[in-house]
Amino acid sequence: MKRILLLALLLHSACAMALDLPAAAPVPGGVAVIDLGSHAVAPRAWYAGKRVMVVGDARQWQAVVGLNLDTPLGARELRVQIAAATTTQRFAVRAKEYATQRITIKDQRKVQPLAQDLKRIRRESAEMRAAFTHWREDAPQSLQFSLPADGPFSSPFGLRRFFNDLPRRPHSGLDIAAPAGTPVRAPAAGRVVAVGDYFFNGNTVMLDHGQGLITLYCHLQRIDVKKDQWLEHGETLGSVGSTGRATGPHLHWSVSLNNARIDPALFLTADLASRNENKRGSDDTQGQSEEPSP
Numbered sequence: 001m002k003r004i005l006l007l008a009l010l011l012h013s014a015c016a017m018a019l020d021l022p023a024a025a026p027v028p029g030g031v032a033v034i035d036l037g038s039h040a041v042a043p044r045a046w047y048a049g050k051r052v053m054v055v056g057d058a059r060q061w062q063a064v065v066g067l068n069l070d071t072p073l074g075a076r077e078l079r080v081q082i083a084a085a086t087t088t089q090r091f092a093v094r095a096k097e098y099a100t101q102r103i104t105i106k107d108q109r110k111v112q113p114l115a116q117d118l119k120r121i122r123r124e125s126a127e128m129r130a131a132f133t134h135w136r137e138d139a140p141q142s143l144q145f146s147l148p149a150d151g152p153f154s155s156p157f158g159l160r161r162f163f164n165d166l167p168r169r170p171h172s173g174l175d176i177a178a179p180a181g182t183p184v185r186a187p188a189a190g191r192v193v194a195v196g197d198y199f200f201n202g203n204t205v206m207l208d209h210g211q212g213l214i215t216l217y218c219h220l221q222r223i224d225v226k227k228d229q230w231l232e233h234g235e236t237l238g239s240v241g242s243t244g245r246a247t248g249p250h251l252h253w254s255v256s257l258n259n260a261r262i263d264p265a266l267f268l269t270a271d272l273a274s275r276n277e278n279k280r281g282s283d284d285t286q287g288q289s290e291e292p293s294p
Protein backbone atom coordinates (compact mmCIF):
# COMPACT_ATOMS: atom_id res chain seq x y z
CA MET A 1 0.00 0.00 0.00
CA LYS A 2 2.77 2.35 1.04
CA ARG A 3 4.60 1.52 -2.17
CA ILE A 4 1.53 2.32 -4.27
CA LEU A 5 1.16 5.64 -2.49
CA LEU A 6 4.80 6.43 -3.07
CA LEU A 7 4.47 5.53 -6.76
CA ALA A 8 1.35 7.67 -7.06
CA LEU A 9 3.22 10.58 -5.45
CA LEU A 10 6.20 10.13 -7.77
CA LEU A 11 3.96 10.01 -10.83
CA HIS A 12 2.08 13.04 -9.61
CA SER A 13 5.23 15.10 -9.13
CA ALA A 14 6.52 14.00 -12.56
CA CYS A 15 3.30 15.18 -14.16
CA ALA A 16 3.39 18.42 -12.23
CA MET A 17 6.92 19.08 -13.48
CA ALA A 18 5.86 18.43 -17.09
CA LEU A 19 2.89 20.77 -16.79
CA ASP A 20 5.00 23.38 -15.10
CA LEU A 21 7.23 24.18 -18.07
CA PRO A 22 6.91 27.64 -19.61
CA ALA A 23 5.21 27.84 -23.01
CA ALA A 24 7.87 26.82 -25.55
CA ALA A 25 8.43 29.67 -28.02
CA PRO A 26 11.82 29.36 -29.78
CA VAL A 27 11.81 33.00 -30.93
CA PRO A 28 13.88 36.02 -29.88
CA GLY A 29 12.48 36.94 -26.45
CA GLY A 30 11.11 33.42 -25.99
CA VAL A 31 12.04 30.08 -24.50
CA ALA A 32 13.32 26.91 -26.20
CA VAL A 33 12.50 23.65 -24.43
CA ILE A 34 14.90 20.91 -25.56
CA ASP A 35 14.60 17.21 -24.74
CA LEU A 36 17.82 15.79 -23.34
CA GLY A 37 16.62 12.17 -22.96
CA SER A 38 16.69 9.86 -19.94
CA HIS A 39 19.76 9.65 -17.74
CA ALA A 40 20.30 8.62 -14.16
CA VAL A 41 21.98 11.93 -13.34
CA ALA A 42 20.83 15.36 -14.53
CA PRO A 43 22.77 16.52 -17.60
CA ARG A 44 24.32 20.00 -17.57
CA ALA A 45 23.80 22.32 -20.49
CA TRP A 46 25.21 25.63 -21.79
CA TYR A 47 23.91 28.06 -24.36
CA ALA A 48 26.08 30.90 -25.66
CA GLY A 49 28.60 30.03 -22.95
CA LYS A 50 26.08 30.29 -20.10
CA ARG A 51 24.70 27.51 -17.91
CA VAL A 52 21.03 26.87 -18.64
CA MET A 53 18.22 25.39 -16.61
CA VAL A 54 17.72 21.61 -16.76
CA VAL A 55 14.56 20.15 -15.21
CA GLY A 56 12.85 16.77 -15.11
CA ASP A 57 13.84 13.40 -13.70
CA ALA A 58 15.76 10.26 -14.69
CA ARG A 59 13.10 9.36 -17.29
CA GLN A 60 13.15 12.67 -19.14
CA TRP A 61 15.38 15.71 -18.76
CA GLN A 62 14.71 19.00 -20.51
CA ALA A 63 16.78 22.11 -21.01
CA VAL A 64 14.81 25.35 -20.68
CA VAL A 65 16.73 28.02 -22.60
CA GLY A 66 16.07 31.75 -22.55
CA LEU A 67 16.58 33.52 -25.92
CA ASN A 68 17.19 37.26 -25.76
CA LEU A 69 15.70 39.70 -28.24
CA ASP A 70 19.02 39.88 -30.17
CA THR A 71 19.14 36.10 -30.79
CA PRO A 72 20.05 35.38 -34.44
CA LEU A 73 17.45 33.34 -36.33
CA GLY A 74 18.11 29.82 -37.59
CA ALA A 75 20.15 26.96 -36.16
CA ARG A 76 21.53 27.45 -32.64
CA GLU A 77 23.57 25.06 -30.53
CA LEU A 78 23.21 23.79 -27.01
CA ARG A 79 26.25 22.19 -25.40
CA VAL A 80 25.22 19.24 -23.24
CA GLN A 81 27.34 17.37 -20.75
CA ILE A 82 26.10 13.91 -19.74
CA ALA A 83 28.39 12.26 -17.22
CA ALA A 84 31.86 12.62 -18.83
CA ALA A 85 30.63 13.03 -22.42
CA THR A 86 29.94 16.38 -24.05
CA THR A 87 27.62 16.60 -27.04
CA THR A 88 26.00 19.34 -29.09
CA GLN A 89 22.29 19.57 -29.68
CA ARG A 90 20.81 21.82 -32.35
CA PHE A 91 17.59 23.74 -32.24
CA ALA A 92 16.01 26.33 -34.53
CA VAL A 93 15.05 29.90 -33.66
CA ARG A 94 12.29 31.40 -35.77
CA ALA A 95 11.28 35.01 -36.30
CA LYS A 96 8.81 37.04 -34.29
CA GLU A 97 7.67 40.59 -35.03
CA TYR A 98 7.13 42.96 -32.12
CA ALA A 99 5.14 46.18 -32.36
CA THR A 100 6.57 49.71 -32.17
CA GLN A 101 5.73 52.23 -29.46
CA ARG A 102 6.44 55.94 -29.17
CA ILE A 103 6.59 57.55 -25.78
CA THR A 104 6.99 61.13 -24.64
CA ILE A 105 8.97 61.67 -21.44
CA LYS A 106 8.84 65.14 -19.87
CA ASP A 107 12.04 64.73 -17.89
CA GLN A 108 14.56 65.11 -20.74
CA ARG A 109 17.37 64.03 -18.41
CA LYS A 110 15.75 60.58 -18.13
CA VAL A 111 15.99 60.26 -21.93
CA GLN A 112 19.43 61.77 -22.43
CA PRO A 113 21.20 61.49 -19.09
CA LEU A 114 23.82 64.04 -18.07
CA ALA A 115 27.47 63.08 -17.76
CA GLN A 116 27.13 62.99 -13.99
CA ASP A 117 24.25 60.51 -14.27
CA LEU A 118 26.30 58.10 -16.37
CA LYS A 119 28.59 57.06 -13.55
CA ARG A 120 25.59 56.13 -11.44
CA ILE A 121 23.91 54.35 -14.38
CA ARG A 122 27.03 52.27 -15.06
CA ARG A 123 27.34 51.23 -11.41
CA GLU A 124 23.68 50.23 -11.30
CA SER A 125 23.99 48.32 -14.59
CA ALA A 126 26.87 46.31 -13.13
CA GLU A 127 24.82 45.52 -10.02
CA MET A 128 21.89 44.33 -12.09
CA ARG A 129 24.11 42.36 -14.46
CA ALA A 130 25.63 40.53 -11.49
CA ALA A 131 22.13 39.65 -10.27
CA PHE A 132 20.94 38.56 -13.73
CA THR A 133 23.94 36.24 -14.13
CA HIS A 134 23.65 34.78 -10.62
CA TRP A 135 23.55 30.95 -10.70
CA ARG A 136 22.01 28.90 -7.93
CA GLU A 137 22.08 25.11 -8.38
CA ASP A 138 18.65 24.56 -6.74
CA ALA A 139 15.81 24.03 -9.21
CA PRO A 140 12.95 26.54 -8.99
CA GLN A 141 9.98 25.41 -6.91
CA SER A 142 7.70 26.31 -9.80
CA LEU A 143 7.97 27.45 -13.40
CA GLN A 144 4.46 28.73 -13.43
CA PHE A 145 4.05 32.24 -12.05
CA SER A 146 1.10 34.01 -10.53
CA LEU A 147 0.69 37.69 -11.42
CA PRO A 148 2.92 39.83 -9.18
CA ALA A 149 0.34 42.65 -9.14
CA ASP A 150 -3.34 42.84 -9.86
CA GLY A 151 -4.10 45.03 -12.88
CA PRO A 152 -4.38 45.15 -16.68
CA PHE A 153 -1.29 44.70 -18.86
CA SER A 154 -0.44 48.16 -20.14
CA SER A 155 2.68 47.43 -22.21
CA PRO A 156 3.65 44.00 -23.52
CA PHE A 157 7.15 42.59 -23.73
CA GLY A 158 9.28 43.25 -26.82
CA LEU A 159 7.86 46.60 -27.99
CA ARG A 160 10.39 48.48 -30.10
CA ARG A 161 10.54 51.86 -28.45
CA PHE A 162 11.20 55.48 -29.23
CA PHE A 163 11.51 57.95 -26.38
CA ASN A 164 10.91 61.52 -27.53
CA ASP A 165 11.61 60.17 -31.06
CA LEU A 166 14.97 58.68 -30.06
CA PRO A 167 15.30 54.92 -30.63
CA ARG A 168 15.93 53.03 -27.39
CA ARG A 169 16.24 49.37 -26.45
CA PRO A 170 13.06 47.29 -26.78
CA HIS A 171 10.78 46.77 -23.82
CA SER A 172 12.38 44.00 -21.78
CA GLY A 173 9.43 43.21 -19.55
CA LEU A 174 5.69 43.30 -19.08
CA ASP A 175 3.99 46.37 -17.58
CA ILE A 176 1.02 45.97 -15.28
CA ALA A 177 -0.99 49.13 -14.60
CA ALA A 178 -2.15 49.45 -10.99
CA PRO A 179 -2.71 52.31 -8.55
CA ALA A 180 0.25 53.43 -6.45
CA GLY A 181 0.42 51.36 -3.28
CA THR A 182 -0.95 48.14 -4.82
CA PRO A 183 0.98 45.23 -3.24
CA VAL A 184 3.60 43.48 -5.39
CA ARG A 185 3.89 39.80 -4.54
CA ALA A 186 6.50 37.16 -5.37
CA PRO A 187 5.04 35.16 -8.31
CA ALA A 188 7.03 32.15 -7.12
CA ALA A 189 9.37 31.43 -4.21
CA GLY A 190 12.83 32.93 -4.46
CA ARG A 191 15.70 34.77 -2.81
CA VAL A 192 16.16 38.55 -2.99
CA VAL A 193 19.41 39.09 -4.95
CA ALA A 194 19.30 42.87 -5.40
CA VAL A 195 17.51 45.85 -3.90
CA GLY A 196 18.17 49.40 -5.06
CA ASP A 197 17.01 52.84 -6.13
CA TYR A 198 18.13 52.99 -9.76
CA PHE A 199 18.25 55.95 -12.15
CA PHE A 200 15.86 54.49 -14.76
CA ASN A 201 14.16 51.69 -12.85
CA GLY A 202 13.50 53.55 -9.63
CA ASN A 203 13.01 51.40 -6.53
CA THR A 204 13.85 47.91 -7.68
CA VAL A 205 13.83 44.35 -6.32
CA MET A 206 15.31 41.28 -8.02
CA LEU A 207 14.47 37.68 -7.09
CA ASP A 208 16.50 34.55 -7.81
CA HIS A 209 14.24 31.52 -8.27
CA GLY A 210 17.11 29.09 -9.01
CA GLN A 211 19.02 27.77 -12.06
CA GLY A 212 19.36 31.16 -13.70
CA LEU A 213 15.69 32.18 -13.45
CA ILE A 214 15.69 35.77 -12.16
CA THR A 215 12.79 38.23 -11.96
CA LEU A 216 12.89 42.04 -11.68
CA TYR A 217 10.32 44.50 -10.23
CA CYS A 218 10.74 48.23 -11.01
CA HIS A 219 9.31 51.68 -10.20
CA LEU A 220 8.20 50.53 -6.74
CA GLN A 221 6.81 53.08 -4.34
CA ARG A 222 7.92 51.04 -1.36
CA ILE A 223 10.35 48.13 -0.88
CA ASP A 224 9.45 45.68 1.90
CA VAL A 225 12.35 43.23 1.64
CA LYS A 226 16.10 43.07 2.22
CA LYS A 227 18.87 41.51 0.16
CA ASP A 228 19.32 37.74 0.75
CA GLN A 229 15.83 37.39 2.23
CA TRP A 230 13.89 34.27 1.17
CA LEU A 231 10.35 34.89 -0.09
CA GLU A 232 7.66 32.26 -0.33
CA HIS A 233 5.24 32.36 -3.22
CA GLY A 234 2.77 35.22 -2.73
CA GLU A 235 4.75 37.14 -0.10
CA THR A 236 4.74 40.92 -0.54
CA LEU A 237 8.02 42.47 -1.72
CA GLY A 238 6.85 46.06 -2.08
CA SER A 239 4.17 48.21 -3.68
CA VAL A 240 3.46 49.70 -7.12
CA GLY A 241 4.78 53.22 -7.72
CA SER A 242 6.23 55.48 -10.40
CA THR A 243 9.82 55.97 -9.25
CA GLY A 244 12.58 56.23 -11.90
CA ARG A 245 11.62 56.80 -15.54
CA ALA A 246 7.88 56.19 -15.55
CA THR A 247 4.96 58.26 -16.80
CA GLY A 248 2.61 56.94 -14.14
CA PRO A 249 2.21 54.22 -11.51
CA HIS A 250 2.74 50.71 -12.90
CA LEU A 251 4.81 47.63 -12.26
CA HIS A 252 7.53 46.79 -14.75
CA TRP A 253 8.14 43.04 -14.45
CA SER A 254 11.04 41.33 -16.21
CA VAL A 255 11.82 37.62 -16.36
CA SER A 256 15.36 36.49 -17.18
CA LEU A 257 16.67 33.01 -17.98
CA ASN A 258 20.41 32.41 -18.51
CA ASN A 259 20.76 36.20 -18.61
CA ALA A 260 18.24 36.54 -21.48
CA ARG A 261 15.25 38.79 -20.93
CA ILE A 262 12.19 36.86 -22.08
CA ASP A 263 8.45 37.38 -22.25
CA PRO A 264 6.98 37.00 -18.72
CA ALA A 265 3.66 35.93 -20.27
CA LEU A 266 5.27 32.58 -21.19
CA PHE A 267 5.38 31.76 -17.48
CA LEU A 268 1.72 32.54 -16.87
CA THR A 269 -1.21 30.18 -17.34
CA ALA A 270 -2.93 30.75 -20.71
CA ASP A 271 -5.92 32.54 -19.17
CA LEU A 272 -3.67 34.97 -17.27
CA ALA A 273 -1.40 35.52 -20.29
CA SER A 274 -4.25 36.47 -22.59
CA ARG A 275 -5.74 38.99 -20.18
CA ASN A 276 -6.86 42.34 -21.42
CA GLU A 277 -4.12 44.48 -22.83
CA ASN A 278 -5.23 48.06 -22.81
CA LYS A 279 -3.17 50.67 -24.56
CA ARG A 280 -2.77 53.15 -21.78
CA GLY A 281 0.64 54.69 -22.25
CA SER A 282 2.40 53.51 -19.17
CA ASP A 283 6.07 53.40 -19.59
CA ASP A 284 9.51 52.89 -18.23
CA THR A 285 12.59 51.44 -19.71
CA GLN A 286 14.47 49.06 -17.69
CA GLY A 287 16.41 47.99 -20.82
CA GLN A 288 18.05 51.40 -20.79
CA SER A 289 19.58 50.93 -17.39
CA GLU A 290 21.12 47.65 -18.38
CA GLU A 291 22.92 49.04 -21.39
CA PRO A 292 22.77 52.82 -21.40
CA SER A 293 23.06 54.04 -24.97
CA PRO A 294 24.79 57.43 -24.66
Ligand SMILES: [Zn+2]
Binding pocket: 155, 171, 173, 174, 175, 251, 252, 253, 283, 284, 285, 286
Ligand atom coordinates in the same frame (compact mmCIF):
# COMPACT_ATOMS: atom_id res chain seq x y z
ZN1 LIG B 1 8.13 48.26 -18.51
